[in-house]
Amino acid sequence: MAQKKTRVVVAGGGTAGWLTAFSLVTRLGNVLDITLVESDQIGTVGVGEATIPTMCNFHQLMGINEQEFMAATNATFKLGIQFDNWANDGDSYIHSFGEIGQRSWMAEFHEFWMEAVANGQQDSLEDYCLELKAAKANKFATKIGNRPLNFAYHLDATAYAAYLRNKSEAAGVTRCEGKIQSVDTDPQSGNLTRLTLDTGITIEGDVFIDCTGFRGLLIGEHLGVGYEDWSHWLAADRAIAIQTQSTEAPKPYTIATAHKAGWQWRIPLQSRVGNGIVYSSRYLSDEDALATLKQNLDGEMLTEPRYLKFKTGRREKAWHKNCIAVGLASGFLEPLESTSIHLVTTALIRLMKLFPFSNDHELLAEQYNRETQKEMETIRDFIILHYNLTKRTDSDFWDHYRTMDIPEPLAHRMAIFAQNGYVWPDDVALFRVDSWVQVMMGQGLMPAQHHGASRMLPIDGLKQQLSAFKQSVNNALGQLPAHADFIARYCPAGEQVK
Numbered sequence: 353m354a355q356k357k358t359r360v361v362v363a364g365g366g367t368a369g370w371l372t373a374f375s376l377v378t379r380l381g382n383v384l385d386i387t388l389v390e391s392d393q394i395g396t397v398g399v400g401e402a403t404i405p406t407m408c409n410f411h412q413l414m415g416i417n418e419q420e421f422m423a424a425t426n427a428t429f430k431l432g433i434q435f436d437n438w439a440n441d442g443d444s445y446i447h448s449f450g451e452i453g454q455r456s457w458m459a460e461f462h463e464f465w466m467e468a469v470a471n472g473q474q475d476s477l478e479d480y481c482l483e484l485k486a487a488k489a490n491k492f493a494t495k496i497g498n499r500p501l502n503f504a505y506h507l508d509a510t511a512y513a514a515y516l517r518n519k520s521e522a523a524g525v526t527r528c529e530g531k532i533q534s535v536d537t538d539p540q541s542g543n544l545t546r547l548t549l550d551t552g553i554t555i556e557g558d559v560f561i562d563c564t565g566f567r568g569l570l571i572g573e574h575l576g577v578g579y580e581d582w583s584h585w586l587a588a589d590r591a592i593a594i595q596t597q598s599t600e601a602p603k604p605y606t607i608a609t610a611h612k613a614g615w616q617w618r619i620p621l622q623s624r625v626g627n628g629i630v631y632s633s634r635y636l637s638d639e640d641a642l643a644t645l646k647q648n649l650d651g652e653m654l655t656e657p658r659y660l661k662f663k664t665g666r667r668e669k670a671w672h673k674n675c676i677a678v679g680l681a682s683g684f685l686e687p688l689e690s691t692s693i694h695l696v697t698t699a700l701i702r703l704m705k706l707f708p709f710s711n712d713h714e715l716l717a718e719q720y721n722r723e724t725q726k727e728m729e730t731i732r733d734f735i736i737l738h739y740n741l742t743k744r745t746d747s748d749f750w751d752h753y754r755t756m757d758i759p760e761p762l763a764h765r766m767a768i769f770a771q772n773g774y775v776w777p778d779d780v781a782l783f784r785v786d787s788w789v790q791v792m793m794g795q796g797l798m799p800a801q802h803h804g805a806s807r808m809l810p811i812d813g814l815k816q817q818l819s820a821f822k823q824s825v826n827n828a829l830g831q832l833p834a835h836a837d838f839i840a841r842y843c844p845a846g847e848q849v850k
């Protein structure tokens with residue numbers, strides 16, 4: 353006799369909703385029966401266009417063809433983020449996705465480089481990272497010989513949801529259009545049982561995934577799970593987004609430019625550029641934010657300004673009863689390091705590993721919630737680092753960030769780096785040593801000392817090794833085509849991949 357399938361109801365059809373439906377149907381479709389509810393009237397947040405390299409791994413796990421996906425979503429490649437004006441007005445550094453130099457197990461590369469610099473070497477840590485140099489030179493390929501580059505994507509969020517929807521429906525997901533009007537709960541267990549839409553349709557389920565965006569309709573409004581507010585650390589609560597015409601070939605990196613009271617993103621796609629300003633209503637009015645954004649656009653506006661409000665923080669439990677919140681319903685961290693879609697993908701991998709196939713899932717839920725909390729706190733701290741390291745004194749906004757108390761694990765990390773140059777990967781293995789080093793040094797936090805292993809070689813030998821590494825980076829760089837040329841060959845927008 354055929355086993356009964358677990359009925360999964362996905363509430364919401366933004367990036368989170370369709371990624372959820374697609375992943376579940378692709379990897380667990382034979383044992384799940386999946387229905388997705390969305391409301392065209394409510395719409396999606398419609399931003400979320402920069403990603404990090406984990407997206408490539410996730411796509412591979414889900415069997416997504418890179419060329420097809422990129423052509424369908426107007427996508428470009430991303431090798432990192434350029435941070436302008438963060439430490440001081442006028443400065444600039446790139447947090448690239450690449451590895452810098454060569455690690456040893458005892459000491460990190462930047463410590464060997466610091467020893468050489470202390471002995472007269474005149475170059476930059478950037479010279480030892482292929483991805484970073486490629487970004488600056490507007491060059492790109494997915495690999496050189498056997499050496500893959502570490503990259504992510506810029507994509508059109510609306511096209512991405514549509515792409516995933518097509519694939520999900522073709523694989524057997526049922527889509528229901530309509531506004532969720534009421535939610536029923538089993539009085540004994542407290543589990544969700546049924547959604548009723550404004551069209552009169554009812555949808556019953558065993559497991560409900562809340563992808564309804566910031567409002568968290570099921571997890572927050574219906575089940576009453578609270579929201580831990582982190583706005584004392586990350587004060588931004590507003591954004592305005594505008595799309596503009598491209599004025600140049602797309603750069604293979606995002607730009608995050610700090611302003612007097614906020615920061616602006618620039619995300620180049622194949623045919624247009626996504627821009628937006630992130631700010632705090634405590635320090636900047638909507639009118640002034642819009643004026644700042646408009647002053648700093650470099651192409652004709654294609655869309656009217658889109659206003660977004662948010663509260664930084666996390667859902668106290670992302671999984672409660674038989675409801676799991678994914679995407680904005682589970683929490684939000686501003687897009688400074690493009691981590692929200694990443695959080696959707698890690699939530700889905702976690703969910704698939706811990707999936708509640710029976711009613712005995714309290715321990716699975718607890719484990720899921722612990723892992724989710726750790727992950728969000730890690731990213732939160734990495735974002736706070738950028739703000740707290742500022743030396744800007746030109747507004748109350750920056751004064752607040754420069755002088756505020758920061759979470760203890762971050763304070764410890766910064767102190768030990770400043771004193772000894774020691775750095776380690778974070779607990780969830782998201783931001784590697786290179787990420788922490790690039791942001792800390794990029795914003796002027798230079799260690800007072802470095803590891804003695806850097807003095808094991810005579811200084812000339814060390815300099816020779818560094819020079820050979822730099823040469824290998826330059827040789828590889830010379831083999832890379834222009835980013836735009838690679839896209840034109842590999843994944844031009846609108847092309848069907850057979």
Ligand SMILES: Cc1cc2nc3c(=O)[nH]c(=O)nc-3n(C[C@H](O)[C@H](O)[C@H](O)COP(=O)(O)OP(=O)(O)OC[C@H]3O[C@@H](n4cnc5c(N)ncnc54)[C@H](O)[C@@H]3O)c2cc1C
Nearest residue numbers: 364365366368396397400402532564565679680687692693
């Ligand atoms: C300013 C800003 C910039 C961002 N930039 C990035 C970035 O660069 N990179 C990144 O990774 N992420 C970014 N994000 C986050 C990213 O946009 C989201 O994580 C992603 O889009 C997922 O959103 P979502 O699907 O959870 O919510 P939404 O897109 O809001 O979707 C919610 C869905 O729920 C449905 N819904 C809601 N209520 C009902 C109801 N009553 N009945 C039926 N359906 C309902 C809606 O119709 C919609 O389909 C950004 C976010 C913001 C605010």
